Amino acid sequence: MSYDHISESLTLLQKDWSVDPILVDFMLGKRTDVTDHAVKVGQVIFHIPYITGEKKFILWKCYWPDCHNCCERQGRLPLTSDDLITIGKGLKYQKTSDFVKNETLVATWMESGPSGNNVLMTSVNLKRKIDETESDDGTHIRCRFLDEKGACSMHPNRPGVCYLYPFSSWLENETGRARVHSTYQFTGDCPGFFLEGSLDSMKETLKEYSNTIYDYTMKYTRTTREGFSLTSFV
Known part of the structure; x- marks a missing residue:
């Protein structure tokens, strides 16, 4: 996501929420005093930004039900092979192939990999409208399964990726073993980021998300192997 898109999102966000100016500058790439603090929780290594000039970590908490921006401004909803079966059944499809034909589309996009290289991503995505x-891929769209109160009508069988927000994840080879890594998505849409001098207040959240992130990442990796999605380093 470009800084222009993040700036647009932040402008909309600040109409309803107060956002720390330090975080605004950080999300817009204006801070040069940021280091990566890696902390292992369960089977996931979390990468938490640390602003050295402020001596504070960037932490996060969810403001649901007062906020549901992550569902109001979706960029895409990639599905795992498990999602295809579970969601298809929830929508009363007898055949997964019919669900894929009628309710999904294939999207291809480029993103920056953890090592700075370009990664070509292809996935089967749930239609947001x-x-x-x-x-429409990559544009902000309100999810069609969101009700008037901001609740997901598919819950708990919503796409696995929805449970990750505001985190993203990837795999790295660690002495022959796949290790799951995770960090935040800074899209400018979430009011839940804040600054604090220690990680203490977020330890329980990291524990909670660790299992979710690990399970989803391994399922998505299997989905790639099964040919439902593709990752190419270019």
Whole structure:
């Protein structure tokens, strides 16, 4: 996501929420005093930004039900092979192939990998609106399964990726073993980020998310192996 898109999102966010100016500058790439603090929780290594000039970590908490921006401004909803079966059944499809044909679309996009290289990503995505096309990919769209109160009508069978927000994850080879890594998504849409001098207040959240992130990442890796999605380093 470009800084222009993040700036646009932050402008909308600040109409309803107070956002620390330090965090605004950070998300817009204006801070040069940021280091990566890695902490292992369960089977996941979390990468938490630390602003050295402020001597504070960037932490996060969820403001649900007062906020549901992550569902109001979706960029895409990639599905695992497990999602295809579970969600298809929830929508009363007898055949997974019919669910894929009617309710999903294939999207391809480029993102920066953890080592700075470009990664070509292809996945099967749940349509966020009935008439969504590939040209809508990456744009902010309100999820069609969100009710008027901001609750997900598919819960608890919503896509696995929805449980990750605001985190993203990836795999790295660690002496022949796949290790799951995770960090925040800074899209400018979430009011839950804050600054604090220690990680103490977020330890329970990291524990809670560790299992979710690990399970989803391994499922998505299997989905790639099964040919439902593709990752290419270019």
